[in-house]
Amino acid sequence: MEDTDSRSTVETVADALTEAVRTGRLVPGQRLTENEFTNRLGVSRSSVREAFRRLTADGLLMAEPHRGVMVRQLSRVEVDNLFQVRGALEALAVTLALPALHQAPSTLVALQRDLDAAVEQGDMNRFSQLNGRFHRLFRDTADNALLSDTLTRLSNSLYWLQFRVLVDRSDVFDTNRQHREVTECVVANDEGGARAAMLRHVENARKLIQSLPDDHFARPQPRKDRSRITD
Amino acid sequence: MEDTDSRSTVETVADALTEAVRTGRLVPGQRLTENEFTNRLGVSRSSVREAFRRLTADGLLMAEPHRGVMVRQLSRVEVDNLFQVRGALEALAVTLALPALHQAPSTLVALQRDLDAAVEQGDMNRFSQLNGRFHRLFRDTADNALLSDTLTRLSNSLYWLQFRVLVDRSDVFDTNRQHREVTECVVANDEGGARAAMLRHVENARKLIQSLPDDHFARPQPRKDRSRITD
DNA sequence: GTTTATTCGATTGTCCGACAATATTATCGG
């Protein structure tokens, strides 16, 4: 199955690992050994190590010295922390994207129409796909690469429960109501309202995740300090 | 000069590189080759590569495929982007830290006193040291490891101009006035005021940096996409 | 029988040397 290598070796490995995490073949918290993947993928240890590090930086895996890497899994506290940061950044994205979106709202309103339709039809997969596109529209329009990358990393940190969270219809209904609030505020050029609605939306997502049973979360983690730069 | 190796090899290399960047021995934008450091530090290429990657993730260096790494240097646009994100996160830190700081403000007011004293005496070095401690107090008290790490990475991204920015007395005076506003709002338990003051403070720092001449900044960069996770 | 020490195997951290792929620089001809 190995024909053209347009991408580099570590990219190939990283993609394979990403896919394995996304589809749940690699379970959150599961330990990954280097040898395992050198054999399975037929690449050298160096490449596997490099791919591990890259995915760790991206938030998909987590590493501990002398203990290797594992599929990232957050504790409840870490999830709360993540959503605090995410809220602040999504609100910033709203502020930055507002002028452009208000002036040319066609993409946003079309997207909102599709979201409404997906809710109407109860198509959860389509909804969650469009939901992602909704947030991406804001952070792409915000035109701030650092903001975009940071938000992406946060998303990746939740990758492990990607297909584990099954939202039912009432959840989707609530979520979409907040979407519509955001959209309406954008059309009305109401920055404060849009920010507040987006914050409510993020908070809602947090609650949805926290409502999962305990076994989806990592045990409270030991403190890892490693701050190279002091005073 | 090499006695006890309590730290790992790559940590040693990373520390050496960090110090070299901080003291300006390595110039922003300067290209770093692997061989150069394998010879100079007497370690293997693997370790140097690993240290490069770690510092790249920390925001101190930047890497381009097949072109190696260089000391990180931001363009003016990237600096603006960074300060937008930083503002949002520092404001979040204020919000999160406010209850604890308001209830036990002794550390903060003592720090503020020291800041005032440093300004009085025109001791720039001490001031910038205390300034760092001021911000660290908020993000440590916020009790959110992710927020703290993210802010630290942003700081690191500005490491290259650490000792290049020479603030004069009037700058310090303005900066400290904003500090005092933040402190007073915290004591008065005024969250909105504290956030606003902190935002003004961040904006002030941005302007200070942007007032530097062009040759301190990188040329506008070509777009690097590399987002592994799509739809 | 439970707890503590020891040993052993597995895994990561680091080193070395090699070669291919790619980028940078030097050379040459116009």
Next chain:
DNA sequence: CCGATAATATTGTCGGACAATCGAATAAAC
């Protein structure tokens, strides 16, 4: 001087090797 080509330098990947460290199985002590 400029552009095309060749030579060189640098990174990307490979394979193997050994030391350092961790985890678990085993043995010893209470």
